[in-house]
Amino acid sequence: MKSTVASTVALNTHNLSIGYEHGKNILLNNLNLTLSRGHMICFMGPNGIGKSTLIRTLAGLQKPLNGTVTYASNKDLPQQLAVVLTDRISSTELVVYDLIVFGRYPYLDWTIKLSDADKLKINEVINLIGIQSLVNKKIDELSDGQLQLVMIARALAQDCDIILLDEPTAHLDLNNRVEIMNLLRNIAHQQNKAILVATHELDLALQTADKIWLAGLNQNVVTGMPEDLVLNGSFDEIFRFKGFDLKTGKIQHTAYRETAIALHGDGPELLWTRNALERNGFIININAETTITLIKEAKTLTWKIKVNNSETVCDSLESMINILCTN
Secondary structure, eight states: OOOOOOTTEEEEEEEEEEEETGGGEEEEEEEOOEEETTEEEEEEOSTTSSHHHHHHHHTTSSOOSEEEEEESSSSOGGGTEEEEOSOOOSOTTOBHHHHHHGGGGGGOOTTOOOOHHHHHHHHHHHHHHTOGGGTTSBGGGSOHHHHHHHHHHHHHHTOOSEEEEESTTTTOOHHHHHHHHHHHHHHHHHTTOEEEEEOOOHHHHHHHOSEEEEEOTTSOEEEEOHHHHHHTTHHHHHHOOSSEETTTTEEOOOOOSSOEEEEEOOHHHHHHHHHHHHHTTOEEOTTOSEEEEEEEETTEEEEEEEETTEEEEESSHHHHHHHHHHO
16 A cells, blocks of 8 residues: 655555445546645546545545555655545534644654644644634634634644645635635645645636646546646536636626627726626627727726717726616
8 A cells, every 4th residue: 555656756546446335336437646745736526526535535534446545655644644624523612722733643652742842843833824813712713714724734733745635615705715725835835745625616726726636527537737727628528617718717798788899908907897898798899989998097097988979987887887878
């Protein structure tokens, strides 16, 4: 099960099949994957495809149906690999600091006494994650986002080369989702960790992952840089997006008004103006007679509408849309 592999490789699989023995329910088959240090990989796929099962199999919590998982050294697995699952913590009276201490258990002897080195590692990860204000709080006093940060700190306290996470941003708001994904990416790069994140966060994965493992519809996994998998159609083939254009990152709008508009401007203001127009059913056509020009002066932004030789200046997109709808 374990042998020495190339120094940058933390884990690889050979002809791995995963699923459930009863009924011979194979979810993913014949996987030959490599997880390298210094990279964050996002593992994605439709619901029920086997993302959580693969995480549990790689973590040694579930036996593979076939094939092998090879780790980078001959250390005990808890000293090589940390895992953060979606299971809820039942002991809500537990204090944050004590939960992080659990990460040091693979290194403790029968006395279960923390050494100075253990305490130093714990304080180091607390400072790294920035949760100094939480260490004396009970688990049930934390928000979901705070709890995820604490669970990542516990995994880092384990001081392993590999960290596996199953849906670490589930049920979090946008700010917390971005914070978690950026944190994991920085840990992979700065701490030289191999991090695998099973996630549904398509937009964040595309912007943060070094590589994507994309579970396909034929029990396989396609791998590559996020941008390559977008451009070669792999995401479209597997997810079969309905009304979403992955190449532009936008929901596809169908024009339901006859008015065509020539839009002039630049920067993010142009993108959001175009979005407002298309969402409200207008056609964008550079040759249209009706024109809208963005005017940026200091900290002010206005929109000049020209229709049939008459001009109107608006100070918001809402007023712009209202004027267009009345013409």
